[in-house]
Amino acid sequence: MNAQEMWDHFVQKEKITGHYEAWRFGGAPDKLAELVLAGTKTATASAYPLYVQEGQMLPQEGSYSVILNTRDEAVCIIRTTKVYSRPFREVSAEHAYKEGEGDRSLNYWRQIHREFFTQEMNADGLTFDEDMPVVCEEFLRVYP
Numbered sequence: 001m002n003a004q005e006m007w008d009h010f011v012q013k014e015k016i017t018g019h020y021e022a023w024r025f026g027g028a029p030d031k032l033a034e035l036v037l038a039g040t041k042t043a044t045a046s047a048y049p050l051y052v053q054e055g056q057m058l059p060q061e062g063s064y065s066v067i068l069n070t071r072d073e074a075v076c077i078i079r080t081t082k083v084y085s086r087p088f089r090e091v092s093a094e095h096a097y098k099e100g101e102g103d104r105s106l107n108y109w110r111q112i113h114r115e116f117f118t119q120e121m122n123a124d125g126l127t128f129d130e131d132m133p134v135v136c137e138e139f140l141r142v143y144p
Contacts, residue, residue: 003066006074010143020064020077027116032101033067033075036141041100047117048085048133053124059083059137077143082136088117089130098138 001009003022011017025032025044035041051058059065059080067075086092088110096109118128 001074002072003068003074006066006077006143007064010077013143018064020066022066022068022074024068024070024072026120027112030069033069035100036067036078037076039141041098042140043095043098043100043136043138045091045095045099045113045137046135047121047128048135049126050120050124051135053126058135064142065139076141078139079142080137080139082138084136085133086136087131088113088128088134091134091136095136095138 003020007020026046032041032044048058050056061080061083063080065078065080067078069075091106091109091113093106096106097104099109101112102108113134114128114130117132117134121128121132
């Protein structure tokens with residue numbers, strides 16, 4: 001099922017109208033989407049400077065996203081419940097736990113995200129540092 005088909009099923013079932021974004025998680029899209037489906041992953045984080053560099057809007061509370069796998073198949077729909085920004089070094093253990101990855105510890109989160117953000121920032125000609133703002137997003141899986 002593609003993103004539009006899943007969205008159409010969702011809005012028909014829930015009797016709502018609205019818009020959605022379709023995207024995949026970075027790093028390990030299939031694994032992270034499975035964590036969302038399992039209810040383990042209820043948050044994500046992204047590098048704020050990349051939003052600025054690419055002229056993208058930040059996620060908005062109440063917005064819907066269709067999460068895709070690496071084959072561009074729709075896996076699930078989430079609704080963003082909270083968005084805030086923190087310097088990388090100030091991201092909390094609670095947020096790391098909500099991301100649901102590895103052992104869910106802040107140390108694991110920092111290690112994985114330091115590597116990922118460094119790679120992503122370098123690809124766009126930017127430099128990662130621990131004072132860099134991170135966009136922290138919390139969400140609920142709403143479909144299926």
